[in-house]
Amino acid sequence: MTSPSIPTLDIRRFDDVGTRPDFVDELGAAYREWGFAGIRGHGIPKARIDEAYDVFRRFFALPEEVKRKYHVAGGGGARGYTPFGVETAKGATHYDLKEFWHVGREIPRDSANAAVMPPNLWPSEIPEFRDVAYGLYQSLDELGSRVLSALALHIGLPADWFIDKTDCGNSILRPIHYPPITAPEVPNERAGAHEDINLITLLVGASAAGLEVLSRKGEWVPFTADEDTIVVNIGDMLQRLTNHVYPSTTHRVVNPKGEGARQPRYSTPFFLHPNPDFVIDVLPSTVTPDNPSRYPEPITAQGYLDERLREIKLK
Incomplete structure (x- = not known):
C-alpha cells in the first residue's frame, strides 16, 4: 500500500489558454483534499532564493545582543526580529524552537x-539584506496572486477577483532559523501543530525535511518538496471566506532524529494577507444545503489578525 502524496503542479500550465482549465481543476481538487500543493515552474530564479538564504543565515549568525536591537517590544512581531522561545502554537504548552524576522x-x-x-x-x-529580502517578497507576492487567480476560477469567481482585495495586503515574509537541538530530549517541537492565519502561504526552501501535513484520515504525511518547488497552503482566512471549501490544514515541523537534530534548519514562508480593511464574509457561492454558512458574522482582516496573534502569544 502506497502512502498518500500531496500533488505538485506546474503553474506554467495556468499561463497557457489550452491547459488552464485542467490546471485549475487539478489545483482546486488538490486544495479541497489537502489544503496543500507544490508549485513548480514558478519562475523565481534559484539564484534569488539562494542569495536570500545566504543573507538570512548571516543575520541569524549575528550575536544575540545585536539581533535583539531589532526586536520591537509590544509590536506583536509585526516587523523586525522575534527572539527564540516566543511564538507558541495555539493551544500548545511549549513554545516553538525558532527565531525569525518579519518583512x-x-x-x-x-x-x-x-x-x-x-x-x-x-x-x-548586513547592508544587502533590504534589497535581497524585499526582492524575494515581491516575487512571492506576484506568484501568490497567480495562485489566487486559479483558485478564484475554481469556485466560479473572476480570475482577477482577489486583485483589489490584496494589493495593499499586510503580507509578511518570514525567514526562520531553527537552531540545533542539543538537549537529549525536549518537549518542544520546532513548530507545533497549527494552521496559518492568512489567505495562502508560500514556503520557499521546503526541501529540508521536517514539514508534516495532517491528512483527512488523521495521518501525518511528510511533505519534503523538490528544490525547484514552492509549497503553497491555504490559511484560515481563505478557509473562512470559502466556507471550508478550501480547508486550512493542520501542519507542523517535527524535530529530526539523532545527529540530524544537531543541524540548524532554515525556511522562509510568505504569508499572503488581504488588505487590512477587507471584510471576510462567507462567499454566497460556497453556501449550499450540504454546506451551510459556518460564519454568520463577518470580520475585517485586521480584526481577525489581531485576534489570532493574541492566541499565539505574539500580542
Missing part, C-alpha cells in the same frame, strides 16, 4: 493603512 509591505507613511502596517526594520550589519 512587511513597503507603503507610503501617509497611507490609510500606516497605523497597522508599520515601517520595515533593516539590519545595518
Whole structure:
C-alpha cells in the first residue's frame, strides 16, 4: 500500500489558454483534499532564493545582543526580529524552537493603512539584506496572486477577483532559523501543530525535511518538496471566506532524529494577507444545503489578525 502524496503542479500550465482549465481543476481538487500543493515552474530564479538564504543565515549568525536591537517590544512581531522561545502554537504548552524576522509591505507613511502596517526594520550589519529580502517578497507576492487567480476560477469567481482585495495586503515574509537541538530530549517541537492565519502561504526552501501535513484520515504525511518547488497552503482566512471549501490544514515541523537534530534548519514562508480593511464574509457561492454558512458574522482582516496573534502569544 502506497502512502498518500500531496500533488505538485506546474503553474506554467495556468499561463497557457489550452491547459488552464485542467490546471485549475487539478489545483482546486488538490486544495479541497489537502489544503496543500507544490508549485513548480514558478519562475523565481534559484539564484534569488539562494542569495536570500545566504543573507538570512548571516543575520541569524549575528550575536544575540545585536539581533535583539531589532526586536520591537509590544509590536506583536509585526516587523523586525522575534527572539527564540516566543511564538507558541495555539493551544500548545511549549513554545516553538525558532527565531525569525518579519518583512512587511513597503507603503507610503501617509497611507490609510500606516497605523497597522508599520515601517520595515533593516539590519545595518548586513547592508544587502533590504534589497535581497524585499526582492524575494515581491516575487512571492506576484506568484501568490497567480495562485489566487486559479483558485478564484475554481469556485466560479473572476480570475482577477482577489486583485483589489490584496494589493495593499499586510503580507509578511518570514525567514526562520531553527537552531540545533542539543538537549537529549525536549518537549518542544520546532513548530507545533497549527494552521496559518492568512489567505495562502508560500514556503520557499521546503526541501529540508521536517514539514508534516495532517491528512483527512488523521495521518501525518511528510511533505519534503523538490528544490525547484514552492509549497503553497491555504490559511484560515481563505478557509473562512470559502466556507471550508478550501480547508486550512493542520501542519507542523517535527524535530529530526539523532545527529540530524544537531543541524540548524532554515525556511522562509510568505504569508499572503488581504488588505487590512477587507471584510471576510462567507462567499454566497460556497453556501449550499450540504454546506451551510459556518460564519454568520463577518470580520475585517485586521480584526481577525489581531485576534489570532493574541492566541499565539505574539500580542
